[in-house]
Amino acid sequence: MEWIGFANYAVFMAIFICIYALLSLGLNIQWGFTGLFNAGIAGFFAVGAYTSAVLTSPAADGRLGGFDLPFWVGWIGAMVAAALIAWPIGKICLRFRSDYLAIATIGVAEIIRLVIKSEDWLTNSARGITDIPRPLGDLSYTMSQLAYLGIVMAILLVAYLMVERQIASPWGRMMRAIRDNEDAARAMGKDVPYRRLEAFIFGSALMGLGGALFAHFNRSITPEAIDPMVATFLVWIMLILGGSGNNRGAILGVAVVWIIWSLSEIVTDQFPHEYAVKAKYLRIFLIGLMLQLVLRFRPEGLLPEASGERKPVGKPSD
Amino acid sequence: MKPLLQMTDLHGGYGDANILHGVNLHVAPAEIVVIVGPNGAGKSTAMKAIFGLLKIRGGSVTVGGVDITGWEPNRIVEAGVCYVPQVDNVFREMTVHENLEMGAFLRSGDLSAAYDRVYGLFPDLKERRKALAGNLSGGQRQMVAMGRALMLEPKILLLDEPTAGLSPKYMEQIFQISRDVRDTGVAILLVEQHAKQALAFADRGYVLASGCNRHEGTGADLLADRDVADMFLGG
Amino acid sequence: MGALEIINFYLVPGLVVGSIYALGAVGITLVFAILRYAHLAHGDLATLGAFLGLGLVTALGISPYLALTAVMALTAVVAVGIDRVFYDYLRERPKIVTVMASLGIALMVRAIVQMVWGVDSQTYTRGIVRPENWFGIRVRDRELITIVAMIVLVVALQLFLQRSKWGKAMRAMSDNPDLALLSGVDNGKVVTITWVIVGGLCAAAGLFLGLNFELKAMMGWSMLLPMFAAAILGGVGRVEGAVLGGLIVGVAEEMSTLFLPTEYKAATAFAILLLMLLVRPTGLLRGKVL
Ligand SMILES: Nc1ncnc2c1ncn2[C@@H]1O[C@H](COP(=O)(O)OP(=O)(O)O)[C@@H](O)[C@H]1O
Ligand SMILES: [Mg+2]
Numbered sequence: 001m002e003w004i005g006f007a008n009y010a011v012f013m014a015i016f017i018c019i020y021a022l023l024s025l026g027l028n029i030q031w032g033f034t035g036l037f038n039a040g041i042a043g044f045f046a047v048g049a050y051t052s053a054v055l056t057s058p059a060a061d062g063r064l065g066g067f068d069l070p071f072w073v074g075w076i077g078a079m080v081a082a083a084l085i086a087w088p089i090g091k092i093c094l095r096f097r098s099d100y101l102a103i104a105t106i107g108v109a110e111i112i113r114l115v116i117k118s119e120d121w122l123t124n125s126a127r128g129i130t131d132i133p134r135p136l137g138d139l140s141y142t143m144s145q146l147a148y149l150g151i152v153m154a155i156l157l158v159a160y161l162m163v164e165r166q167i168a169s170p171w172g173r174m175m176r177a178i179r180d181n182e183d184a185a186r187a188m189g190k191d192v193p194y195r196r197l198e199a200f201i202f203g204s205a206l207m208g209l210g211g212a213l214f215a216h217f218n219r220s221i222t223p224e225a226i227d228p229m230v231a232t233f234l235v236w237i238m239l240i241l242g243g244s245g246n247n248r249g250a251i252l253g254v255a256v257v258w259i260i261w262s263l264s265e266i267v268t269d270q271f272p273h274e275y276a277v278k279a280k281y282l283r284i285f286l287i288g289l290m291l292q293l294v295l296r297f298r299p300e301g302l303l304p305e306a307s308g309e310r311k312p313v314g315k316p317s318d
Numbered sequence: 319m320k321p322l323l324q325m326t327d328l329h330g331g332y333g334d335a336n337i338l339h340g341v342n343l344h345v346a347p348a349e350i351v352v353i354v355g356p357n358g359a360g361k362s363t364a365m366k367a368i369f370g371l372l373k374i375r376g377g378s379v380t381v382g383g384v385d386i387t388g389w390e391p392n393r394i395v396e397a398g399v400c401y402v403p404q405v406d407n408v409f410r411e412m413t414v415h416e417n418l419e420m421g422a423f424l425r426s427g428d429l430s431a432a433y434d435r436v437y438g439l440f441p442d443l444k445e446r447r448k449a450l451a452g453n454l455s456g457g458q459r460q461m462v463a464m465g466r467a468l469m470l471e472p473k474i475l476l477l478d479e480p481t482a483g484l485s486p487k488y489m490e491q492i493f494q495i496s497r498d499v500r501d502t503g504v505a506i507l508l509v510e511q512h513a514k515q516a517l518a519f520a521d522r523g524y525v526l527a528s529g530c531n532r533h534e535g536t537g538a539d540l541l542a543d544r545d546v547a548d549m550f551l552g553g
Numbered sequence: 554m555g556a557l558e559i560i561n562f563y564l565v566p567g568l569v570v571g572s573i574y575a576l577g578a579v580g581i582t583l584v585f586a587i588l589r590y591a592h593l594a595h596g597d598l599a600t601l602g603a604f605l606g607l608g609l610v611t612a613l614g615i616s617p618y619l620a621l622t623a624v625m626a627l628t629a630v631v632a633v634g635i636d637r638v639f640y641d642y643l644r645e646r647p648k649i650v651t652v653m654a655s656l657g658i659a660l661m662v663r664a665i666v667q668m669v670w671g672v673d674s675q676t677y678t679r680g681i682v683r684p685e686n687w688f689g690i691r692v693r694d695r696e697l698i699t700i701v702a703m704i705v706l707v708v709a710l711q712l713f714l715q716r717s718k719w720g721k722a723m724r725a726m727s728d729n730p731d732l733a734l735l736s737g738v739d740n741g742k743v744v745t746i747t748w749v750i751v752g753g754l755c756a757a758a759g760l761f762l763g764l765n766f767e768l769k770a771m772m773g774w775s776m777l778l779p780m781f782a783a784a785i786l787g788g789v790g791r792v793e794g795a796v797l798g799g800l801i802v803g804v805a806e807e808m809s810t811l812f813l814p815t816e817y818k819a820a821t822a823f824a825i826l827l828l829m830l831l832v833r834p835t836g837l838l839r840g841k842v843l
Binding site: 369371390391392395396400401403406407408409410411412416419420421423424466470 | 718721722724725728729733734735736737738
């Protein structure tokens with residue numbers, strides 16, 4: 001019965017890859033196509049997860065909701081909530097170079113983490129929110145996993161097609177024009193901060209949706225469910241390795257990095273306890289090193305942005 | 319005479335596109351040479367090319383016979399070439415005197431003679447030596463910029479539109495100072511918008527258009543040339 | 554609440570933590586202005602400095618104050634090394650790529666701290682230090698030393714920047730990088746000197762943070778936001794602005810606990826940051842906006 005365990009694990013991995021792929025697509029809209037540096041991915045993810053959790057979980061004492069709404073309401077709510085957080089941040093920061101956005105998004109993720117940890121009435125603090133319904137979650141374990149995989153794959157496909165269409169549209173060409181030469185774009189009368197704001201909000205909404213899908217998959221969400229720095233950073237390395245500016249690259253990068261990340265965990269879990277803790281940090285060190293190597297030796301990623309479109313962000317400028 | 323500065327068949331630009339399509343020019347010691355041409359002709363770009371501030375795709379620049387193409391700016395400065403860009407040519411948040419000190423960055427030893435010389439050329443600056451360069455008027459700022467470049471006692475001085483936006487009084491003053499500087503043996507290559515005045519005052523001139531040489535000759539010849547006159551001397 | 558309580562419970566602790574932020578913010582402002590990117594590994598470099606100090610204190614049995622100069626020198630070497638190995642190759646690329654690399658460095662440096670020193674909180678010295686009483690104002694020695702050390706370091710830095718040849722070159726590079734190059738300034742040397750200074754200041758910030766509170770792997774990262782808020786509040790590129798900003802952010806954080814739950818101290822820095830970007834991005838002392 002070894003292979004059933006293996007198949008279950010593969011399905012589990014695939015679901016995670018799809019969820020991360022949504023984050024990576026969201027980041028690709030922000031960074032790959034528009035050149036915006038979002039260092040608070042985990043924050044938008046958490047907002048989405050908690051929003052959907054509050055909206056869809058059954059009523060509970062001592063905290064807001066749950067409102068027991070259908071899951072799709074929660075998912076839309078997750079996107080809206082993430083977008084609403086992105087809006088003021090983008091409004092303030094997108095007039096400046098992306099460094100400022102990086103700092104502000106680090107800040108926003110930190111504040112979100114504090115709110116989640118300390119606001120009992122909203123998030124139930126450390127105990128988190130449980131009993132989050134999973135669509136088709138009443139089936140047997142394997143079937144329900146498979147069903148959920150189907151759902152996230154469908155959502156990923158829709159998101160992918162939407163982003164692809166958007167990027168091929170005049171809007172997408174304009175975004176790349178802005179990214180490659182802001183001065184020229186400004187001179188052509190394009191409202192640069194406004195366009196960037198659209199991209200930032202759109203990308204953040206996808207990250208919120210990713211959070212919601214994660215919460216419903218786990219059926220619960222707690223402040224410890226996700227390490228903000230590591231999660232944010234993983235998405236970054238996924239996109240950069242895969243090829244920023246290329247949606248297929250963004251998804252490929254997720255698969256490659258997630259498989260490396262998970263397999264390395266399996267390896268280090270075999271270590272005796274005292275080394276296992278250190279090994280966890282060694283993995284983080286190595287993933288950081290991997291980013292440095294990719295930035296230096298293959299900045300265009302595994303699947304570079306299609307030629308004819310200009311250089312990806314991060315290629316030498318002249 | 320053997321040229322001090324020579325640019326041969328230079329091609330290059332900022333991004334993927336070329337702006338310069340084979341520019342040739344040369345400057346002899348203690349000569350004043352002016353580059354004129356319509357806006358966007360690539361005059362500033364040609365000057366930046368000497369310092370390698372853009373992507374050079376062909377051709378070469380030599381100073382005193384030595385090929386300096388691709389050198390780091392600080393080595394080119396050491397070779398005796400000083401450059402006053404068209405814009406942003408002073409350290410705004412440093413005092414006038416500190417601007418001059420930066421000009422002498424590569425020099426050591428007693429610099430009092432150099433300061434005296436520059437303050438002698440620009441008496442206005444001496445009074446305002448403690449003022450921040452960013453707080454000066456446009457004309458004074460241009461003097462700081464030239465003063466900074468002269469601190470190194472270069473063999474050749476590159477000036478990009480030193481009179482742009484200045485009143486005629488200042489323009490005359492800048493031209494006069496340029497002549498004084500030349501009389502101390504320094505060659506000057508300058509870009510000018512005020513083509514008529516500049517050609518009258520320079521030894522030789524080049525007309526640049528669309529990144530190529532169009533005409534060259536003595537100032538008087540160019541002023542007399544019908545084509546040149548039609549192009550931009552206002553008929 | 555009386556004036557003395559305000560001073561003892563909010564102003565003094567605020568100035569102490571503000572001095573620590575100031576040390577970090579000065580480094581951030583120098584990197585921002587001279588190298589032209591936001592250095593996100595700044596906090597974790599401070600963490601490394603703090604733990605290097607712990608290493609010296611435990612290995613040699615010396616006091617943390619004695620360890621200070623050695624730790625500053627060590628961290629300066631590390632900072633220069635990081636620049637050489639990782640950032641230098643990205644110099645020709647858009648600066649935001651280096652920002653990204655620095656986020657990775659932050660994670661890597663922290664991972665090293667966690668591997669070497671573990672994840673539990675530690676302290677330089679054991680025992681509780683009672684504050685001295687100066688006419689009703691209660692200050693601990695270490696708090697006084699923190700503030701004085703910050704002032705001494707910043708004054709020394711200002712003298713260097715105003716008087717020395719290479720200090721002027723750094724200011725020139727911050728003011729007008731192209732013109733600095735055209736004046737013959739060797740960019741590589743300025744970058745190295747900047748990292749020596751920034752690494753040293755980072756280490757001092759980390760060491761004093763560890764001295765006044767405790768050492769943990771996240772200590773520097775949680776300081777990143779207040780340090781950036783301080784640098785932007787003061788005006789990017791303004792050393793005296795970064796000090797002013799650091800002190801204001803420190804005091805504001807302490808004061809915020811009068812109105813807000815203590816958990817939200819960190820939100821104060823964030824609010825200051827956003828407010829400044831909204832109303833006066835050049836900062837109090839008219840710095841740069843990148
Ligand atoms: N930094 C730059 N990046 C890209 N293109 C530039 C830059 N500077 C100038 N150009 C372009 O190069 C051409 C020549 O400019 P320039 O040399 O400044 O002209 P001139 O000094 O003769 O007026 C113009 O078409 C201009 O748009
Ligand atoms: Mg010009």
